[in-house]
Amino acid sequence: MSDVLAVNAVHLTKTYGRLAAVDDVTVQVAQGEVYGVLGPNGAGKTTLLRMLFGLIRPDGGTLEVFGRSWRQHGVGSLSGVAGFIESPKFYPHLTGRRNLRLLAGLDGGDAADRVDQVLDVVGLTDRRHDKVRGYSFGMRQRLGVASALLRDPRLLVLDEPANGLDPAGIRDMRDLVRRLADTGLTVLLSSHDMAEVEQICDNVTIMKAGAVVHHGSIAALREQAPQQAHRITTTDDDRAADLARSRGLEVDPVETGLAVRGPQKDVDALVADIVDAGIALRGLTRDETPLEALFFMLTESAPAATGAHR
Numbered sequence: 001m002s003d004v005l006a007v008n009a010v011h012l013t014k015t016y017g018r019l020a021a022v023d024d025v026t027v028q029v030a031q032g033e034v035y036g037v038l039g040p041n042g043a044g045k046t047t048l049l050r051m052l053f054g055l056i057r058p059d060g061g062t063l064e065v066f067g068r069s070w071r072q073h074g075v076g077s078l079s080g081v082a083g084f085i086e087s088p089k090f091y092p093h094l095t096g097r098r099n100l101r102l103l104a105g106l107d108g109g110d111a112a113d114r115v116d117q118v119l120d121v122v123g124l125t126d127r128r129h130d131k132v133r134g135y136s137f138g139m140r141q142r143l144g145v146a147s148a149l150l151r152d153p154r155l156l157v158l159d160e161p162a163n164g165l166d167p168a169g170i171r172d173m174r175d176l177v178r179r180l181a182d183t184g185l186t187v188l189l190s191s192h193d194m195a196e197v198e199q200i201c202d203n204v205t206i207m208k209a210g211a212v213v214h215h216g217s218i219a220a221l222r223e224q225a226p227q228q229a230h231r232i233t234t235t236d237d238d239r240a241a242d243l244a245r246s247r248g249l250e251v252d253p254v255e256t257g258l259a260v261r262g263p264q265k266d267v268d269a270l271v272a273d274i275v276d277a278g279i280a281l282r283g284l285t286r287d288e289t290p291l292e293a294l295f296f297m298l299t300e301s302a303p304a305a306t307g308a309h310r
């Protein structure tokens with residue numbers, strides 16, 4: 001695999017009036033990886049992706065895709081890049097296959113020969129003769145990936161590909177992205193869902209209000225995450241809190257009772273302690289995952305960037 005980065009975006013800035021939609025953002029994506037740009041609404045993810053597609057020009061910083069910059073290579077810098085921003089659009093009264101054939105005609109080259117192959121890759125062969133109007137949202141998203149694959153890209157850029165999908169659609173999209181990555185394709189996707197990014201990405205940049213608040217590998221992020229929290233409600237939360245502390249668990253009072261944080265086995269033992277003490281357990285729920293908790297900590301309070309750029 002070549003050392004040239006698939007994406008080398010350094011100190012990118014894009015402002016709208018006084019708003020820095022993207023503020024000094026560095027994102028470096030190695031060839032063959034699945035990279036996530038994660039952030040809440042308005043963090044600047046789509047603006048970053050638009051710059052990658054050459055749809056808007058950065059006000060500052062440099063951007064290279066497979067070693068080519070817009071300044072030097074113009075539209076040629078985008079060869080090998082395909083994907084979609086927001087949701088892909090198709091003619092609803094035409095079949096999935098017909099839509100792809102139309103797009104292949106616009107793309108030219110050997111795209112037309114690839115229509116059936118890409119439909120197969122995204123799992124739409126059985127539905128290829130159905131009108132897009134009857135497709136589920138998840139099927140339209142996958143048809144969007146198929147339309148990008150017509151161009152035989154080296155870098156697939158997907159803006160919130162799982163947004164609005166039901167759990168089965170999310171699973172299908174996740175499996176599809178991983179399958180594509182296994183073929184050596186580089187994938188850059190945006191998301192506001194840590195659970196999604198955690199399952200499919202190797203590395204991640206987390207953005208908040210235009211700026212990077214963290215970047216690095218998912219594995220490193222896991223090490224920084226707090227322990228799993230549970231919420232418990234009992235008939236005597238004060239005594240339950242004492243029992244939790246004596247097990248070495250972190251305890252915080254919350255509106256519905258107590259939030260306890262610590263290893264699962266200690267939480268399990270606490271439940272037994274509570275019952276043994278004659279206290280009734282009225283509720284026990286698992287909180288967000290540790291990585292989700294870290295994501296909220298970073299995007300709701302972080303003042304500055306953490307982690308070193310590669």
Ligand SMILES: Nc1ncnc2c1ncn2[C@@H]1O[C@H](COP(=O)(O)OP(=O)(O)OP(=O)(O)O)[C@@H](O)[C@H]1O
Pocket residue numbers: 016019020021039040041042043044045046047048192
């Ligand atoms: N063309 C534009 N003109 C003015 N402001 C814009 C423009 N495009 C984006 N913005 C602003 O820039 C900020 C970042 O927007 P962006 O769409 O990149 O965020 P995002 O992370 O993709 O959020 P979402 O998940 O809601 O799409 C927002 O405050 C948005 O209102």
